[in-house]
Amino acid sequence: MNDTYEASGGTLYVNLIWHQHQPLYLDPGSDQLQGPWVRTHATKDYYDMASILEKYPNVHYNVNLTSSLLFQLEKYYVERLKPFVDLKKNRVDAKKFFARWKGKTDPWIDLALKHTAAFDSSDMAFLVRNTWNAFGIGDVQIRRFPEYLALKTKNTGRYIFTEQELREIKFWFYLAHFDPDFLENRVWLADGKTIDLTDLVGKHSDGTYHLKKEITEDDCNRIIAEMYKVCANVIPIHKKLMYNHLTRQGQIEVATTPFFHPILPLVYDSDVMGICQPNDPKPPRYHYPQDANAQVAMAVKFYTDAFGQAPLGMWPGEGSVSHEVVPIFAANGIQWIATDEKILARSKPYGQSKLYPYAVDVDGGKAQPVAICFRETELSDKIGFTYKQFLGEDAADDFIRSILKYAPQKNDPEQLLTVILDGENAWEWYEKDNDGKDFLNALYRKLSALYETRQVVTVTMSEYIHGNPSRGVAVHPVDLMKKLDWLYPGSWINANFDTWIGEDEENRAWAYLLTARQDLDVSGVAQPDPAAKEPRQHTKKWYGYKAWEAMYAAEGSDWFWWYGTDQNAPAGDKPFDIAYITHLKNLYTFGRLAGGTFPERDYRPIILETRAAPAASQGTMAQSAKNMVSVVFQCDATGIYVRKGIFIAGNQDALGLWTPNVIKLSDDGTHGDQTANDGIWSVEFQFPVGTVIEYKYTNSGAHGQWNPGEEFSTSNRRVTLDGSHERVVLLDTFGKK
Numbered sequence: 001m002n003d004t005y006e007a008s009g010g011t012l013y014v015n016l017i018w019h020q021h022q023p024l025y026l027d028p029g030s031d032q033l034q035g036p037w038v039r040t041h042a043t044k045d046y047y048d049m050a051s052i053l054e055k056y057p058n059v060h061y062n063v064n065l066t067s068s069l070l071f072q073l074e075k076y077y078v079e080r081l082k083p084f085v086d087l088k089k090n091r092v093d094a095k096k097f098f099a100r101w102k103g104k105t106d107p108w109i110d111l112a113l114k115h116t117a118a119f120d121s122s123d124m125a126f127l128v129r130n131t132w133n134a135f136g137i138g139d140v141q142i143r144r145f146p147e148y149l150a151l152k153t154k155n156t157g158r159y160i161f162t163e164q165e166l167r168e169i170k171f172w173f174y175l176a177h178f179d180p181d182f183l184e185n186r187v188w189l190a191d192g193k194t195i196d197l198t199d200l201v202g203k204h205s206d207g208t209y210h211l212k213k214e215i216t217e218d219d220c221n222r223i224i225a226e227m228y229k230v231c232a233n234v235i236p237i238h239k240k241l242m243y244n245h246l247t248r249q250g251q252i253e254v255a256t257t258p259f260f261h262p263i264l265p266l267v268y269d270s271d272v273m274g275i276c277q278p279n280d281p282k283p284p285r286y287h288y289p290q291d292a293n294a295q296v297a298m299a300v301k302f303y304t305d306a307f308g309q310a311p312l313g314m315w316p317g318e319g320s321v322s323h324e325v326v327p328i329f330a331a332n333g334i335q336w337i338a339t340d341e342k343i344l345a346r347s348k349p350y351g352q353s354k355l356y357p358y359a360v361d362v363d364g365g366k367a368q369p370v371a372i373c374f375r376e377t378e379l380s381d382k383i384g385f386t387y388k389q390f391l392g393e394d395a396a397d398d399f400i401r402s403i404l405k406y407a408p409q410k411n412d413p414e415q416l417l418t419v420i421l422d423g424e425n426a427w428e429w430y431e432k433d434n435d436g437k438d439f440l441n442a443l444y445r446k447l448s449a450l451y452e453t454r455q456v457v458t459v460t461m462s463e464y465i466h467g468n469p470s471r472g473v474a475v476h477p478v479d480l481m482k483k484l485d486w487l488y489p490g491s492w493i494n495a496n497f498d499t500w501i502g503e504d505e506e507n508r509a510w511a512y513l514l515t516a517r518q519d520l521d522v523s524g525v526a527q528p529d530p531a532a533k534e535p536r537q538h539t540k541k542w543y544g545y546k547a548w549e550a551m552y553a554a555e556g557s558d559w560f561w562w563y564g565t566d567q568n569a570p571a572g573d574k575p576f577d578i579a580y581i582t583h584l585k586n587l588y589t590f591g592r593l594a595g596g597t598f599p600e601r602d603y604r605p606i607i608l609e610t611r612a613a614p615a616a617s618q619g620t621m622a623q624s625a626k627n628m629v630s631v632v633f634q635c636d637a638t639g640i641y642v643r644k645g646i647f648i649a650g651n652q653d654a655l656g657l658w659t660p661n662v663i664k665l666s667d668d669g670t671h672g673d674q675t676a677n678d679g680i681w682s683v684e685f686q687f688p689v690g691t692v693i694e695y696k697y698t699n700s701g702a703h704g705q706w707n708p709g710e711e712f713s714t715s716n717r718r719v720t721l722d723g724s725h726e727r728v729v730l731l732d733t734f735g736k737k
Contacts, residue, residue: 001393003449005400009410013473014403014447014458015373016061017338018423019315020046021261022069023558025106025579026076028546028586033106034579035132038072040177043230044435045424046073048179050237051190053251056444058451060243060458060471063423064315066257067302068556070235074306076105077231081224087193090225091218108134108173112220116167127170128155131575134173140388141176141428144208148172164214171215174223175201180434182230183209190236193229207434235306242307245462248470253460255313256303258295260556263500265322265489267555268292270510272322272489273497276346280502283510288517290527292325295552296332297530312336312462315420317557318499319343319375319492323360326370326487330362335478336371336461338420340492344374348486355406355415357464359481371465371478375420375492378654379403383439384421385628385686388429392438400446400456407455414474416464420492493688500557503564505606509580512603513554516584520551523596544594547587554583563606566690577607628686630727631719632672635665635697637734638679643700646681646734650695650716654685660698660706680731689723697734710735 025035046065053059084097094113102110107126111134114123127134135142135152142149151169154161161169175197181187184203186196200219201209213219243250258264265272270286296314303311312335316325319339329337341354352358354376359369379402387395406417427436450456459473467475490496500506525544535541559580562573581603588598635646646667649660656662665681666673672684687693694716698709717737719730 002397003446005404005450005455007453007455008404008407010408010412011414011454011472012403012407012456013414013416013464014456015416015418015461015464016458017064017255017315017375017418017420017461018049018061019064019420020049020069020423021064021066021257021317022072023556023576023579024068024072024260024553024583026072026553027579027582028550029582029589031104033072033076034575036106036108036136036173038069039077039106039227039231040136041424042073042077042234043174043182043227044177044179045427046234047189047230047237048181049423050234050241050252052440052444053241055441056448057251058448058458059444060251060253060460060463062253062255062313062460063238064255064257064313065238066261067259067299068261068553070306071302073231073234077228080105081109081228082232085225085228087225087229090222092221092224092228094221108170109224111170112174112224115217116163116170116220119166124166127166128161129157134169136173137176138428140431144434145172145176146208147211148176167217167220168211168215171220171223174227178226178230180437182226189229189233190240191233193233195226195229197226239307243460243463244309245312245460245466248463248468253313253462254303254307254311255315255461256299256311257315257317258292259298259302260295260552261317261558262292262295262552262555263318263320263491263497263557263560264292264295264316264325264328265320266497266501266510267295268322268325268328270501272324273501276488276490276496277498277502280498281507283501283507284514286510286514286517289328291517291552291555293328293331294527294530295555296328296334298552300332300334301531312465313338319420320490320497320557321372321487322489323487326360326372327362327367330367330370334370335368335465336373338373338375338418338461339490340420340495341374341377342492342495343488343490346488346490346495347484348488349484352482352484353415355417357416357418357461357476357481358484359478360484360487369478369481369483371461371481372484372487373416373418373461375418376406377492379417380419380421381654381686383419384426387433387436387439388426389431390433390439392430392433392436392440393442395433395439396442396446399443400450403456416459499564499566500560503566505563506560508606509560509563512584512606515601516554516587516603517551519598519601520547520587520591520596523591523598525591525594525596540594543590544596547590547594547596550583550587550590554580554587559583566688573607574605577605581605629689629691629721629723629725630684630686631693631721632682632684632727632729633665633695634672634680634682634729634731635734636680636731637699640699640734642679642681645700647698647701648683648695649698650693652685652687652691652693654687655693655695659704660709661701661703665697687721689721691721692718693721694718697732699734 022038025033080101084093183201188194202212238254241252243253268289314334314337321339354374357371357373361369408415430436433439467473493499528545535545562576584603591598637646646665647661648663649656649658665683667681669676673682696710
């Protein structure tokens with residue numbers, strides 16, 4: 001609980017950005033969401049990730065909420081349920097709800113409100129058999145609910161569940177996705193309503209949760225009302241804590257993303273991949289700058305309608321940038337964007353520090369430039385992947401010590417350290433810290449203490465740009481920031497776009513997209529003004545609007561993410577393939593209803609059945625952990641004298657990018673080391689599946705000096721992570737291959 005750290009004499013500004021996103025699960029033809037993951041993360045992550053800051057008024061940060069997430073949350077969970085929820089009784093008028101919206105939210109809402117005894121084969125499929133079913137929950141998370149885990153264990157395909165077991169399954173699918181605060185306490189929500197589930201579930205001394213009563217249909221009805229209350233407060237809690245750069249009030253700056261989360265540079269011009277992926281095959285050129293602009297403009301409009309003010313910042317989908325798309329952000333009033341430090345390392349001029357934001361000129365300097373900041377990769381990934389095996393307090397301490405390494409001395413220039421990561425998926429994999437609650441509370445407590453000593457000041461990006469005298473934050477105008485002459489194209493993954501383009505399946509998906517876009521272009525269905533309101537329903541103009549909406553949705557990054565061999569969903573990639581093809585087919589359906597002329601197209605599934613075999617369902621967003629491989633590097637140095645320590649250097653950020661004597665291994669029984677003082681030095685990191693790692697070791701040398709080290713000048717140690725194992729142990733002997 002020690003929150004005192006050695007001071008450097010200067011102040012470090014920390015720009016923390018939590019990114020929260022869900023793809024569009026909507027099938028517009030049926031007007032129903034095909035996945036429940038927007039609401040599961042709303043009750044488990046979106047509300048409490050913001051509300052926790054009310055306890056820490058001196059902590060400021062940014063939250064990125066994508067339009068596709070908020071659109072689904074508001075329209076399908078808040079607006080459609082609101083008229084039927086009795087907030088005094090915490091119940092839903094199921095009869096009236098079914099009369100109006102049966103089959104029009106997500107299937108699991110209907111299952112919860114329908115009497116279990118009346119389930120038919122379709123209901124049973126959604127509940128326990130489909131790829132996305134009521135056992136869609138991570139392994140670490142479900143272990144905290146032993147009764148739920150016991151039911152999942154029975155789901156072998158042969159076991160016949162009793163009616164009561166089915167009732168409990170549908171109930172658990174909701175309860176287990178509530179934040180621990182809701183399970184353990186009475187919580188006051190942003191709108192003044194309360195939620196209290198302690199009469200339903202109790203927490204045992206081992207950290208597990210158990211039911212206090214036999215679950216009834218009335219309990220299943222009630223859990224929908226409780227879920228609704230949380231969903232209805234996601235936007236209000238962000239508005240309550242929202243930072244305004246004009247009044248300088250608030251703690252959270254809400255940023256957003258181009259509407260359907262596209263890889264914007266590839267929509268602008270897919271041939272840009274040739275710069276960062278020169279050896280990968282290209283699909284036919286997709287070149288639609290007007291679509292890239294529409295994606296940004298629609299997001300600005302949606303955000304403005306939701307929050308009552310326009311956004312100043314955007315996190316481009318997957319941190320994907322190129323020099324050519326920057327003017328689109330500027331034209332839509334966006335003042336700052338962000339990406340990864342690997343992009344900065346390849347941008348011009350070379351050799352720039354990641355501890356500053358930079359300006360990218362627009363229209364030859366005639367228009368207002370856009371600021372861009374670059375995330376510190378290793379620190380960001382520590383939260384996302386490394387700390388899942390830490391105690392919360394230990395993780396927070398490690399993070400603070402890590403950021404303080406960047407703290408300036410008393411007379412040094414100001415520095416801004418940017419940390420960006422997913423704000424919803426990591427927590428369910430924290431094994432020793434339920435939902436990351438201990439880590440987040442300890443982190444914000446420590447940052448609050450460091451604010452008091454002026455060692456660390458957390459800021460929102462617009463606060464840093466426009467200044468906040470009450471917190472001692474100076475103005476940093478964008479036009480006075482150091483200029484980047486050229487912004488390298490790529491994403492926060494591998495500093496390229498190879499997760500979304502270049503493999504056979506991905507390129508076939510781009511070819512489909514191009515065909516559909518060309519058909520739409522000549523169909524006679526005019527491209528709508530992206531800032532215009534949705535037309536009156538079931539008119540030709542509205543069908544035209546829906547056709548273009550389907551086109552933009554198909555441009556989203558999430559479908560291309562799952563194509564190819566570089567990413568695999570635990571429950572199988574097939575649902576995303578189906579969703580992508582559905583968007584393309586809807587384009588033609590709506591386009592014809594709008595009076596357009598379209599050829600007949602047969603878009604066959606891209607993923608072959610032989611590649612789509614699903615694993616046990618883990619929930620759609622488990623990829624954060626499941627697509628990472630833990631690698632333990634072990635160096636046997638028992639045959640040599642080690643003065644200071646064994647170090648590793650390699651081609652990855654975590655390995656120091658070939659800078660020797662920076663990344664030290666341990667021989668004290670920590671960080672992957674099995675036995676203290678046995679002469680075998682170890683360190684453990686996580687890397688994405690598909691990573692090719694090259695590395696070698698040094699022994700107690702000076703920073704940046706290879707001697708004394710291993711003499712493998714032409715042939716480094718090398719390993720490729722093919723994903724066949726979740727944990728790989730590499731035992732090497734120093735100086736021998």
